[in-house]
Amino acid sequence: MDTVTRPRILVVGAGFAGVGCVRRLERRLAPNEADLTLVTPTAYQLYLPLLPQVASGVLTPQSIALSLRRSPRYRTRIIPGGAIGVDLRAKVCVIRTITGRIVDEPYDYIVLAPGSVTRTFDIPGLTDNAFGLKTLAEAAYIRDHVISQLDLADASQDPAERASRLQFVVVGGGYAGTETAACLHRLTYNAVRRYPRLDPGLIKWHLIDIAPKLMPELGEKLGSSAQEILRRRGIEISLGVSIEKAGPEEVTFTDGRVVPTRTLIWTAGVVASPLIATLGAETVRGRLAVTPEMSLPGHDGVFALGDAAAVPDLDKGEEGAVCPPTAQHATRQAKLAADNLLAALRGEPQRPYHHRDLGLVVDLGGRDAVSKPLGVELRGLPAQAVARGYHWSALRTNVAKTRVLTNWALNAIAGDDFVRTGFQARKPAKLKDFEYTDAYMSPEEVAAHVARTSRGEV
Known part of the structure; x- marks a missing residue:
C-alpha cells in the first residue's frame, strides 16, 4: 500500500486511555496498514494516582513519568503539543505545539x-x-x-505570619484530596522535628468537602x-463545607470561618x-456522549473514551448510567477502543464496553490505608x-516499577531530607498557571481557522 494513501489515525492525549489505545494499536496494526500519530505536550504517561506521594516526597517525579519512547514496538509519531480544537466535518485537529505554533493535523x-x-x-x-x-x-x-x-x-x-504559614487547607474529600491531605500532613509532621524553633502544635491541616461523607464510594465502614x-x-475534617472566597493570606469557609x-x-x-x-457535539455533564462502542454517533471514525467521554455503563443496570472518570475504566476502555477502531478500519463488527469492578484502594501514607x-x-x-x-x-514499564x-x-x-528543589520562585504559580484552560478555541473559531488554512491564508 502506498504511504500517501494509508489511513491516518490520530490519538489525542497521553493518559491511561490514550497511551493504552496507542500501545494496543502498535501491537495489532499490520506494518503498512495505517499511520499512527499521538498528540501530547509531554512524551510521558503520568501515573496520576501516585501524585500525592510525589507531592509529599515519598516518590521522585521521574518515577511516575513513564516514557512513551521505551516501547519495543515504537512506531508512533508524537506531536509535542496540545489539541485546542477539532473540526469533525473537515476531519482536522488544530494543535498548539509547545513552542506556541498552531498546526493543523488531518486524520481519517x-x-x-x-x-x-x-x-x-x-x-x-x-x-x-x-494550587491544583x-x-x-x-x-x-x-512540595x-x-x-x-x-x-x-x-x-x-x-x-501572625508564622501561624498563617503553618495552616494548610485541602478542598475535596475524594481519593485525591484525602490522600493529598494525608501524605502532606505526614511530610510536615516529620519535617517539623528539624525545626526546633517551631511549635508542632501550630501546624494545622484542614480537609473540607461539601459532601456529607468522606469518599462515599468506600462504603460507611471504610469511609x-x-x-x-x-x-x-x-487533621481537622469539615464536611458540608466549601470555600466562599480565597485570598493570598486567608480562606473563608462557607460556614463563616476565616482560616489564615x-x-x-x-x-x-x-x-x-x-x-x-x-466539537459542537452532544455532551453529558460536559463529557462527550458516545455509544457503548465508544464511537461518536453521526461521525464515522471518531472514538472517545476516558474522563472526557460519557461511556454508557451497561453493567450498572441503571438507565443513563455512565462510567466514572477513573484510571481503572480508562485502561480497560483503551483496549476495546483500539479494537473497535481496527474493526471499523477493516469493516468488522464492533463490541460494546463491559467491565467488572476490581474495587478501590486509598493509601493514607505510612502504615495506614483502606482498601476494598x-x-x-x-x-x-x-x-x-x-x-x-x-x-x-499497574505501572506500565519495569523501569518505573x-x-x-x-x-x-x-x-x-x-526518611526524607525535606530539600526544596527550587520551584518556589519569587512569583508564585497557582492553579490557573498550570492547566491552560483558556487556550482552547470555540467551535466557530475552529471552523474559521480550518477554512482559512484550506484557502492558504494561514
Missing part, C-alpha cells in the same frame, strides 16, 4: 482521550490563590511550597475508618477537557499492601 480516524482538568467554580480568588494537583509540575511545586512555608515560618519573628485515621493524626493560610490545595473533582466543547479489593474490606497493613501492590502492578519500589524502600528506611 481520531481517538479523543484528552482527559480532564480540575473542576473549579465561580469562587472569588480561587484560581488566583489555590493534576500535573507532575504541580505536585513538585506543592517545594509546603517546605518553604516551614522555612519561612521558622525565620519569621511575626506570630468512617479513613476519617478516624485522619482525625487521630490531627498561605496554602490552599483544590482537589474538588474534575471536568472533561475543554477540547470537548470545541473485589468487595473485601481491608484496613491497616493488609490494605496498604493491596494498595501499593495494585499501583505497582523498579524506581517506585526503590523509592518506597528508601523512604521507609532513611
Whole structure:
C-alpha cells in the first residue's frame, strides 16, 4: 500500500486511555496498514494516582513519568503539543505545539482521550490563590511550597505570619484530596522535628468537602475508618463545607470561618477537557456522549473514551448510567477502543464496553490505608499492601516499577531530607498557571481557522 494513501489515525492525549489505545494499536496494526500519530505536550504517561506521594516526597517525579519512547514496538509519531480544537466535518485537529505554533493535523480516524482538568467554580480568588494537583509540575511545586512555608515560618519573628504559614487547607474529600491531605500532613509532621524553633502544635491541616461523607464510594465502614485515621493524626475534617472566597493570606469557609493560610490545595473533582466543547457535539455533564462502542454517533471514525467521554455503563443496570472518570475504566476502555477502531478500519463488527469492578484502594501514607479489593474490606497493613501492590502492578514499564519500589524502600528506611528543589520562585504559580484552560478555541473559531488554512491564508 502506498504511504500517501494509508489511513491516518490520530490519538489525542497521553493518559491511561490514550497511551493504552496507542500501545494496543502498535501491537495489532499490520506494518503498512495505517499511520499512527499521538498528540501530547509531554512524551510521558503520568501515573496520576501516585501524585500525592510525589507531592509529599515519598516518590521522585521521574518515577511516575513513564516514557512513551521505551516501547519495543515504537512506531508512533508524537506531536509535542496540545489539541485546542477539532473540526469533525473537515476531519482536522488544530494543535498548539509547545513552542506556541498552531498546526493543523488531518486524520481519517481520531481517538479523543484528552482527559480532564480540575473542576473549579465561580469562587472569588480561587484560581488566583489555590494550587491544583493534576500535573507532575504541580505536585513538585506543592512540595517545594509546603517546605518553604516551614522555612519561612521558622525565620519569621511575626506570630501572625508564622501561624498563617503553618495552616494548610485541602478542598475535596475524594481519593485525591484525602490522600493529598494525608501524605502532606505526614511530610510536615516529620519535617517539623528539624525545626526546633517551631511549635508542632501550630501546624494545622484542614480537609473540607461539601459532601456529607468522606469518599462515599468506600462504603460507611471504610469511609468512617479513613476519617478516624485522619482525625487521630490531627487533621481537622469539615464536611458540608466549601470555600466562599480565597485570598493570598486567608480562606473563608462557607460556614463563616476565616482560616489564615498561605496554602490552599483544590482537589474538588474534575471536568472533561475543554477540547470537548470545541466539537459542537452532544455532551453529558460536559463529557462527550458516545455509544457503548465508544464511537461518536453521526461521525464515522471518531472514538472517545476516558474522563472526557460519557461511556454508557451497561453493567450498572441503571438507565443513563455512565462510567466514572477513573484510571481503572480508562485502561480497560483503551483496549476495546483500539479494537473497535481496527474493526471499523477493516469493516468488522464492533463490541460494546463491559467491565467488572476490581474495587478501590486509598493509601493514607505510612502504615495506614483502606482498601476494598473485589468487595473485601481491608484496613491497616493488609490494605496498604493491596494498595501499593495494585499501583505497582499497574505501572506500565519495569523501569518505573523498579524506581517506585526503590523509592518506597528508601523512604521507609532513611526518611526524607525535606530539600526544596527550587520551584518556589519569587512569583508564585497557582492553579490557573498550570492547566491552560483558556487556550482552547470555540467551535466557530475552529471552523474559521480550518477554512482559512484550506484557502492558504494561514
